[in-house]
Amino acid sequence: MEMDMYRCVECGFRIKTLFVQYSPGNIRLMKCENCKAVADEYIECNFLILLIDLILHKPKAYRHLLFNVLKQGAPHFEGLLWKSTVGYLLLDAYRRIVLKSCDEEWSSSMSLSSLVWTCRKLLTDVFLGNLLFLGTFLLATKIFLSRSAGSLRNKDILLAILISSYFKMFLIVMMVWEFPSSVIFIVDLFVLSSNTVAVKVMTESAMSRCIGACFSAHAVKIFTNQDFSHTEIVAVGFTDKSVIDLHVMFSGYCTCGLFKYYF
Numbered sequence: 001m002e003m004d005m006y007r008c009v010e011c012g013f014r015i016k017t018l019f020v021q022y023s024p025g026n027i028r029l030m031k032c033e034n035c036k037a038v039a040d041e042y043i044e045c046n047f048l049i050l051l052i053d054l055i056l057h058k059p060k061a062y063r064h065l066l067f068n069v070l071k072q073g074a075p076h077f078e079g080l081l082w083k084s085t086v087g088y089l090l091l092d093a094y095r096r097i098v099l100k101s102c103d104e105e106w107s108s109s110m111s112l113s114s115l116v117w118t119c120r121k122l123l124t125d126v127f128l129g130n131l132l133f134l135g136t137f138l139l140a141t142k143i144f145l146s147r148s149a150g151s152l153r154n155k156d157i158l159l160a161i162l163i164s165s166y167f168k169m170f171l172i173v174m175m176v177w178e179f180p181s182s183v184i185f186i187v188d189l190f191v192l193s194s195n196t197v198a199v200k201v202m203t204e205s206a207m208s209r210c211i212g213a214c215f216s217a218h219a220v221k222i223f224t225n226q227d228f229s230h231t232e233i234v235a236v237g238f239t240d241k242s243v244i245d246l247h248v249m250f251s252g253y254c255t256c257g258l259f260k261y262y263f
Contacts, residue, residue: 007067008032008039009060012204015039018068040068054166057193062201066160081155084162091168093126095184096225098174125225133221137161140213145205157202164198167191192218 005014013034019027042064053061167190200210
């Protein structure tokens with residue numbers, strides 16, 4: 001029942017209601033019983049103000065978004081989780097395409113079969129890398145963070161990670177304007193810092209522990225992507241199709257194992 005309650009954006013104290021509506025357009029914001037401040041000032045603010053505060057990594061903006069807007073007990077929670085997962089994977093796949101566009105592996109002179117193989121390998125690597133990333137994140141949250149994280153559902157933490165990775169949307173700007181590839185790594189740093197703030201808000205743990213959990217998950221993802229990008233299994237006697245089949249089989253086993261363990 002406590003998971004269905006709202007939160008004060010200033011101190012994180014649980015509150016039953018954020019405002020009282022007397023008539024359409026006439027509301028009174030409730031005050032927090034703990035800190036005596038307005039429980040959620042963002043209710044009357046423009047979305048642009050919320051976006052700026054999210055970019056500035058203000059914890060109260062994350063509390064408003066994760067607890068008071070994306071309410072865990074809402075009926076659309078499951079649908080939002082799946083949509084966020086698909087969007088996250090698509091943005092990460094586009095990130096890999098941008099990085100490979102400067103590589104000889106992604107040249108315009110590629111044959112159709114090579115292009116299909118490269119696309120399949122890219123999508124498989126993105127799926128497997130993010131699968132291990134999210135699995136490491138959930139595991140690190142349970143091990144290193146405070147006891148309050150134990151009362152959270154894995155789906156709640158997963159949605160917080162996906163939503164706090166909104167900086168990946170800035171990669172879409174690269175479709176319109178040309179930027180150096182170094183911008184991608186700057187976006188990755190912002191995603192890491194945003195994930196850290198979101199995890200701290202959700203679990204109420206120490207910042208150092210949140211940084212450790214987030215950094216370890218991102219490190220696993222980077223190592224996985226680099227490992228699959230530079231491993232030449234073909235030299236051992238496998239065909240290109242065999243490489244993809246091995247990736248898909250391994251991804252399937254990891255998916256079944258992680259979902260069975262966490263969900």
